[in-house]
Amino acid sequence: MVLRSFALVLLGFMLAGCGSSGPQLGTVDGTVTLDGSPLPQAVVALVPVEGGRTAEGITDDSGHFVIEFAAGSKGALLGDHEVRVTTFREKVIGDNGRVEDPGVPEKVPAKFNRESELIRTVEAGSNHFDLELTSK
Numbered sequence: 001m002v003l004r005s006f007a008l009v010l011l012g013f014m015l016a017g018c019g020s021s022g023p024q025l026g027t028v029d030g031t032v033t034l035d036g037s038p039l040p041q042a043v044v045a046l047v048p049v050e051g052g053r054t055a056e057g058i059t060d061d062s063g064h065f066v067i068e069f070a071a072g073s074k075g076a077l078l079g080d081h082e083v084r085v086t087t088f089r090e091k092v093i094g095d096n097g098r099v100e101d102p103g104v105p106e107k108v109p110a111k112f113n114r115e116s117e118l119i120r121t122v123e124a125g126s127n128h129f130d131l132e133l134t135s136k
Contacts, residue, residue, distance in 0.1 A: 022073075023052075023053075023069075023077055024077070024078050024124060025069055025073070025074070025075030025076060025077060025078070025122075026075055026076060026078055026122040026123050026124050026125055026126070026127050027066075027067075027074050027075045027125070027126050027127065028046065028055070028057075028066070028067035028075060028076050028122060028127045028128075028129060029057075029064070029065060029066045029067065029126075029127075029128055029129075030044075030064070030065060030128050030129035030130050030131060031059075031062070031063045031064050031065070031130050031131070032044060032059050032063045032065065032085055032130075032131045032133065033063055033130075033131070033132050033133065034107060034108065034133045034134070034135060035133075035134055035135050036132075038059070038061065038062050038063030039059055039063050039085070039087070039107070039108070039133070040059055040060065040061045040062075040063060041058065041059060041087065041104070042058070042059045042063075042065075042085050042086065042087045042107075042108065043056055043057075043058055043084075043085070043086050043087075044056065044057050044058070044059065044065045044067065044083065044084075044085050044131070045083070045084040045085075045086075046067055046076045046081040046082075046083060046120070046122065047081055047082045047083075047084060048076075048077050048079060048080070048081055049079065049080040049081060049082060049119070050079055050080070052077050053069065053070075053077065055067045055068060055069045055075065055076035055077070056068065075122075076122045077122065078122055078123065078124060079121065079122060080119055080120075080121050080122075081119065081120055081121070081122060082116050082118065082119060083112075083116060083118035083119070083120050083129070083131065084112070084113045084114070084116045084118075085108050085112050085113055085118075085131060085133060086106060086108055086113040086114075087104055087105070087106055087107045087108055088103075088104060088105065088106040088113075089101070089103045089104040090103050091103035107135070108133060108135075109133075109134075109135060109136075112131075112133050118131065
């Protein structure tokens with residue numbers, strides 16, 4: 001009886017896994033520069049033009065980023081994406097009224113974030129996008 005129950009549970013897991021491999025993703029990495037210098041601690045978001053889940057990554061000190069679709073899942077949906085880059089981080093004030101995090105002002109012009117003019121196409125496989133932004 002125990003063996004039969006185990007077999008049914010195992011079969012259920014196997015069937016649940018069939019056809020549920022998730023959406024097709026292309027891996028995405030690259031580098032962000034602003035006026036020729038690496039842009040550290042910037043959020044790079046890929047927003048699908050046709051709708052769907054946004055994928056994001058954060059630049060390191062050299063401006064390099066790797067896009068994640070979800071925790072532990074690298075990449076972005078296939079197709080055209082609006083690329084948004086931002087450095088803004090809101091100030092955090094604690095319950096005691098003191099500033100816990102001073103935040104970070106936006107260094108990136110609106111045409112590269114909330115009014116982005118950047119479009120990139122994510123294809124199956126590996127994608128590399130270098131984003132050379134200017135403050136003017």
